[in-house]
Amino acid sequence: MSEVKISAEPRTEFGKGGARRTRRAGKVPAVLYGHGEKPKHIALPSREFAAAIRKGGANQLFAIDITDGTQVLALPKAIQRDPIRDTFEHVDLILVRRGEQVTVEVPVQLTGEAARDTLIVHDHDTLSVTADATKVPDHLEASIEGLEAGSQVTAGDVQLPAGVELAVDPALTVAAVTAAPTAEQLEATLPEVEVATEEAEAEVGEVTEDSEGADAAPTAEGGENTEARTEA
The missing domain is CATH 1.20.5 (Single alpha-helices involved in coiled-coils or other helix-helix interfaces)
Known part of the structure; x- marks a missing residue:
């Protein structure tokens, strides 16, 4: 996944009141942490951040240029959204380095069509994988083409890009094919x-x-x- 360059500024106001004022100013309150560094409170531009997440997903890699002169690479660790307005309330970002291995949850997409008169039951919509921080896939794929009722798709059946490894049991059930009523x-x-x-x-x-x-x-x-x- 390609990185997205985004600007940020240090945040000096904390707590609920400070976060509200940050959001009213068109920015997303965020915290950078990791690598033994002291957490750094920053504010990200809401529109640019939202556009990047919509396009690249929750594992979008950001190259952050902070106005205090700091430049870092970071991955979203936790994203809080407003369920009604669908806006970003707060973001936790974890610092990463090029070549560093990280473990993340990646969405799984099923491709193809199972046999007629069947239903697909999703057991896991994401899988935990280990990958280079700069090469985390935005999604993984597994084929259900022609599968009959009683079949299962396991983590081991999921297609993994080069350099990406499962961080879960390959026997973990991702989806099951059942007979339609x-x-x-x-x-x-x-x-x-x-x-x-x-x-x-x-x-x-x-x-x-x-x-x-x-x-x-x-x-x-x-x-x-x-x-x-x-x-x-």
Whole structure:
């Protein structure tokens, strides 16, 4: 994977308030650490960082030019996103050197088509591999072409680029091929679903009736007390 050059500036404000102000300024709060160095707090330009991650994935290699004159290579270690706005909240970056071996999680993509009337069950969407820090693949591939129900794709079946090694058991199941349910099997489950729905609706109805009865009782009692006071 090619490296992306990106500028950064030292960050002097910390905590939630400082992070919010950094994000409002169009930057992503980040921390650089590793190689026994003291953690360095920096701010990355949001647009450039987001574009690089969208194109290269979570293992994108960054050549960071900090305004204090420091130049480093780093890989994302942990990325925090806002689940609603899909923006970057914070990034942990680990320092790396050219030629250094790193262990990272890489996405696995299945290629081809399994046999007809089958379903693919994904057990692991990523695999842990060891690679040169400057040559981490953006994804790995494994073929499911023509696989019949009952077949499995293991970590050992995944195609690895030169210089990349598995950091997990080759027997680890990545995906399994199962038989798709027949029309008869799907129809057989419909009565069970209908019964469950009717029971749930009945329970809701009972709860509603009980609630209405409970609301009505105090009114009746209140009326009797009012009449008694009137007669008195």
